[in-house]
Every structure is written in structure tokens, then in C-alpha cells.
Amino acid sequence: MWFPVPPSGYGGIELVVSLLADGLVARGHEVTLFASGGSRSTAHIVSPLASPPDPKLLGNPWFDAYHALEAYLYDGGFDVIHDHAGVVGPVVGAILSKCTGVPVVHTIHGPWTPETKMLYRTVARYVHLVAVSDAQAAMSGGIPHAGTVYNGIDLAAYPFRADKEPRLVYIGRSNPDKGPAEAIQIARGAGLPLTMILKRGELPEREYFAQAVEPLLGSDIELLENVSHERKVAELGRAAAFVFPIRWPEPFGLVMTEAMACGTPVVTTGWGAAPELVAEGITGFRRDTTDELIAAIARVGEIDAAACRARVEGRFSAEAMVAGYEALYERLA
Numbered sequence: 029m030w031f032p033v034p035p036s037g038y039g040g041i042e043l044v045v046s047l048l049a050d051g052l053v054a055r056g057h058e059v060t061l062f063a064s065g066g067s068r069s070t071a072h073i074v075s076p077l078a079s080p081p082d083p084k085l086l087g088n089p090w091f092d093a094y095h096a097l098e099a100y101l102y103d104g105g106f107d108v109i110h111d112h113a114g115v116v117g118p119v120v121g122a123i124l125s126k127c128t129g130v131p132v133v134h135t136i137h138g139p140w141t142p143e144t145k146m147l148y149r150t151v152a153r154y155v156h157l158v159a160v161s162d163a164q165a166a167m168s169g170g171i172p173h174a175g176t177v178y179n180g181i182d183l184a185a186y187p188f189r190a191d192k193e194p195r196l197v198y199i200g201r202s203n204p205d206k207g208p209a210e211a212i213q214i215a216r217g218a219g220l221p222l223t224m225i226l227k228r229g230e231l232p233e234r235e236y237f238a239q240a241v242e243p244l245l246g247s248d249i250e251l252l253e254n255v256s257h258e259r260k261v262a263e264l265g266r267a268a269a270f271v272f273p274i275r276w277p278e279p280f281g282l283v284m285t286e287a288m289a290c291g292t293p294v295v296t297t298g299w300g301a302a303p304e305l306v307a308e309g310i311t312g313f314r315r316d317t318t319d320e321l322i323a324a325i326a327r328v329g330e331i332d333a334a335a336c337r338a339r340v341e342g343r344f345s346a347e348a349m350v351a352g353y354e355a356l357y358e359r360l361a
Contacts, residue, residue, distance in 0.1 A: 029077050029095040030086055033067040037254050038227050040282045041137050044179045044349070045112050051350030060106070062099035074102060083229050092116045100124050107361045108133060110353070111155075115147065122154040131360040133158060133174065133353075139277055140167045156360055158353075161301035164279040175356055178304075179280050180349030183341060185257065186289035189265035190333045195221045196325070197267035197292075199260065199283045202228035202237040207273035207297075210318055212244045214271050214295075217322035222271070223250040223263050265290040269312070269328040272296040273321055281305060285344040288312075291333030295324050305344070311336045 031039035034046035042063075049061045049071040059071035065078040076098035081091050096117040100109070109124075111117040111134040121132035134151070135158045138144070148157065149171050156174035159165035165173050196215045200206040208226060215222035228237045245251060252259070264270060270287035278300035285305060287294050294312035296302050306312040312331060313324035342348070 029064040029075075029091065030080055030083065031064065032080060033061065033063040033069060037256070038229075040179075041112055043181070043282070047180060047182055047346040048110075048350060048353060051346055052354065055350065055354060057354075060102070060104050062095070062102070074099070084231075086230060087114070089116065096120050106130060108357045110135070110357075112137065114138075115144075118151045118155050119147070122151045125154045131156060133356065133360065135160065135177070136164065137279065139279055140164070140169070145169050145171065156356075158356065160280040161304050163277065163301045163304060167277060174360070175352075177349060177352035177356065178344050179282050179285070180344055180346040181282065181285055181289060181340065182346045183289055183337075186261050186286060186340075187265060188289070188291045188333070188337050190291055192268045192292070192333070193266045195223065195267055196269055196271045197223045197225070197263050197287075198271050199225040199264075199286075200227070200272065202226050202233040202241060204236060204240070205274060205276035207275055208237075209240045209244055210273040210275075210321075211271050212241070212249060213318055214273060214321050214325065216248070217318070218325035220268070220325065221248045221250070223252065223267070225252045225255055225260060225263065228253070261286070261290055264292050267292055269325060270294050271321070271325070273318070274299050274302070276300065278302065285340050288336040289340040289344075291336050293328045293331035293333075293336055295321055295328065297321075307335075307339060311339050 031042045033042045035042040049059050049069050052059045053070040061069050061071040061073050064080040065075040067073050076095050092114055093116045096113055100120045109132045111121050118134040125132040132155045134155045152172045159173050159176045160179050162176050165176055198211040228234050264287050270292050274297055280301050284294045288311050294306045298314045302314055315321045315324050
């Protein structure tokens, strides 16, 4: 309930939920979507909260608990309940599923930690967990999964562009794991200007920006925030490469598929799901060190823009995602 569905700006999970709900309706299913006020969908929308809470309160357990409880107490006669919420949702879902027998599916969008493993090991006895990548599932420590379904995007919303400009683009949070400071160093090392679309709304993000990113800014760095979808895909489409030097086990990385859909190769590390998303030498390059990433930038001209688009069409489209979840629902129900 923190961002509307679909999101007006930041909100990867909300984008996935929007495509899934609308895609299921298009396939003839009756869908109820529990989301914040201001959401839009062909599904029937129920909004326990009339408007999203202040983003500065992101993660507040009272809002999370209220939204989850209102959704699970709703008498909708559902065949399957699919939870994309945080920690409170699957806990309530486990109790409901144990008491009623209604199958509950929960997609894990975040990373595994000792704390999440402790909780999900119990939750998995009653809730069908879904991973967004095989890499994420492998890091669970043996916790049962109902399967892996890749996140999908609406290809119609990502115009393909074959001709590129000599510049790079970075999109991500102001967070050391996401590597925005390293992105600047890589662009400078490659001798190319960089456009950064940066999220720094939360206090830790603002603190990291002031400490590690802001001192590196210069005339060769264009900094953007809160851009429209149209501006984002325009920047992705014109760039010679999307540079994404993550330093953490990213469970999926939706922005990498967005870049490839625009025909733009991805230069990233081998962390998390990156090897499943980026085909080495075909849709981009995966390297470990900053120097290696700089060297990889010099090779992006070898990548065929059409091959980038084709990989997303085959594996990471909205249609592929909806079909994957539909098959899972049918099996469980």
C-alpha cells in the first residue's frame, strides 16, 4: 500500500502486480486487487487505505499490519490468494490458510537474511513460496518453494531503439549495494558521460548520497530524480549501455530487463540473478571489478540490440509471467 498500482515512478513490485492482475483479467479470471488508493486496474480494486502513507514511513509495521489484515479478512470467496506484501502478509496468510484451507501464494521479492529464513521456514508449512529467480531460491537454505516465476514487463511500454549515443545510464537507489558511486567511476574510466536516475527519498539513501555520491558529481554526470516512465525509457533507449555495478545478491533486478527491452546492453556484476538475466556476450557483460567493468564498456558495440529485446520477449515478458503464475494457481487450486 506504499505506492499506487501501477506506480507513477518508483515501484518495481507495484509494476509487476499491475501487469499480473490485468493479465489475469485478460485471461478470463475474476481478480480482486488490494492496493492503495489511487491505483488503477481492470481488476476489482479494494483500498483499505484511501491514499498511500508518507514514503518517509516506509516499512512502518502498523500500516503493513492494517493493510494485510483488512485484505485477508475480506470475504471474497477466493480460490487462491496471492500475497506480494512484506513480512506481515505471509504471516497472516499462513494462519488463514491453516484455518480455512484456501491456498496462499507469496512471492518473495527481497533478499534472504538469517531473520527471514527463521520466519519463512515456518510460513512455508502453510504458504506456497515463489522465487523470482533460481539464484534467489538457491539462497533460501533449503526452504521449500512452489516454483520460480520471473518478473515480467509490458514490452509495449518499452520502445526499441537500435541506434545508440556515446553515453551510459544508471538507474537505482542511493545505496552502496546498488553501486551508484562505482557507476560514476566506471563512466569516467570509460570516458563517457553518465545519466543517473537516482532514488534517495529515505534517510539512509540521502545520507549515503551526501557521503559517497555527491562528492563525485561533475559536469559529465546528469542527475535525475522522480522521472516519468517516458523519460526513463528514453534514457535507457539512447544509452550505449546500462551500467549496474551491484554488490549484493539481487533477487531479480527488473531494471536490467527494462534496459534490454529497449535494446540496450547491460554491464553488471555476477551477483544474484544477474547470470540468469544477462547472457554473457549476447545481451551484455558480467564482470567483478571496476577495472573489468570499464573494459567491458569498450565492448558494448559488439552487442546486437535486437538480441537484447529478443531475450526479454522470450523470458521476461508480462505474458510469460502471467502464464507462469496461472499454471501455479491451477496446480494449487
